[in-house]
Amino acid sequence: QVQLVQSGAEVQKPGSSVKVSCKASGGTFSSYAVVWVRQAPGQGLEWMGSVVHRYGTSNYARKFQGRVTISTDESASTVYLEMSSLRSEDTAVYYCAIWGMGGRDTWFDPWGQGTLVAVSS
Amino acid sequence: QSVLTQPPSASGTPGQRVTISCSGSNSNIGSNYVFWYQQLPGTAPKVLIYRNNQRPSGVPDRFSGSKSGTSASLAISGLRSEDEADYHCATWDDSLGGWVFGGGTKVTVL
Numbered sequence: 288q289v290q291l292v293q294s295g296a297e298v299q300k301p302g303s304s305v306k307v308s309c310k311a312s313g314g315t316f317s318s319y320a321v322v323w324v325r326q327a328p329g330q331g332l333e334w335m336g337s338v339v340h341r342y343g344t345s346n347y348a349r350k351f352q353g354r355v356t357i358s359t360d361e362s363a364s365t366v367y368l369e370m371s372s373l374r375s376e377d378t379a380v381y382y383c384a385i386w387g388m389g390g391r392d393t394w395f396d397p398w399g400q401g402t403l404v405a406v407s408s
Numbered sequence: 409q410s411v412l413t414q415p416p417s418a419s420g421t422p423g424q425r426v427t428i429s430c431s432g433s434n435s436n437i438g439s440n441y442v443f444w445y446q447q448l449p450g451t452a453p454k455v456l457i458y459r460n461n462q463r464p465s466g467v468p469d470r471f472s473g474s475k476s477g478t479s480a481s482l483a484i485s486g487l488r489s490e491d492e493a494d495y496h497c498a499t500w501d502d503s504l505g506g507w508v509f510g511g512g513t514k515v516t517v518l
Contacts, residue, residue: 334507
């Protein structure tokens with residue numbers, strides 16, 4: 288069973304960028320899709336985007352297009368989420384999760400432990 | 409503002425039945441499967457119900473899901489203290505071309 292281990296908490300200044308990593312242990316991402324979901328303090332979950340490795344395609348929520356990039360380093364079994372032009376509203380816990388083969392009939396499992404990104408001057 | 413609408417809170421005493429609603433539209437719940445995730449305090453979400461009403465192995469049969477038209481619901485019967493958590497519904501939205509979630513419902517066991 289693949290497990291996902293995310294990078295540690297980050298504190299960033301407004302206007303800067305952050306790159307969060309999600310490493311697969313006990314397996315690889317090669318045949319799986321991966322999603323990134325964030326959760327602002329006291330709020331619900333928000334899908335940010337996904338990468339479907341069997342097709343080599345990425346898809347982003349409209350509000351994040353142009354500001355977020357999901358990339359993969361196959362040799363390191365790691366998926367990255369990079370977000371630029373950070374603002375205080377981006378303060379949240381960021382989760383990665385396996386999305387099976389990437390179909391709309393497939394759920395997110397397992398999840399990483401989450402990475403807190405705090406944006407503050 | 410979440411695309412799917414859930415009540416912010418629900419509660420019950422041990423042994424009671426609690427139901428959580430999730431309301432959407434034709435472009436999301438009306439034409440796609442609904443998934444439910446349980447998030448225990450301080451932890452990452454975990455799938456509880458998939459494809460409207462299916463339980464992954466290990467999930468007690470006290471949890472059940474249903475869907476009708478553009479709404480879905482999660483029922484917890486025989487409520488237990490360990491069921492205190494946030495519950496999130498999710499589905500694919502054809503118009504948005506991505507996943508949408510409800511705002512989450514916090515279940516409290518009185």
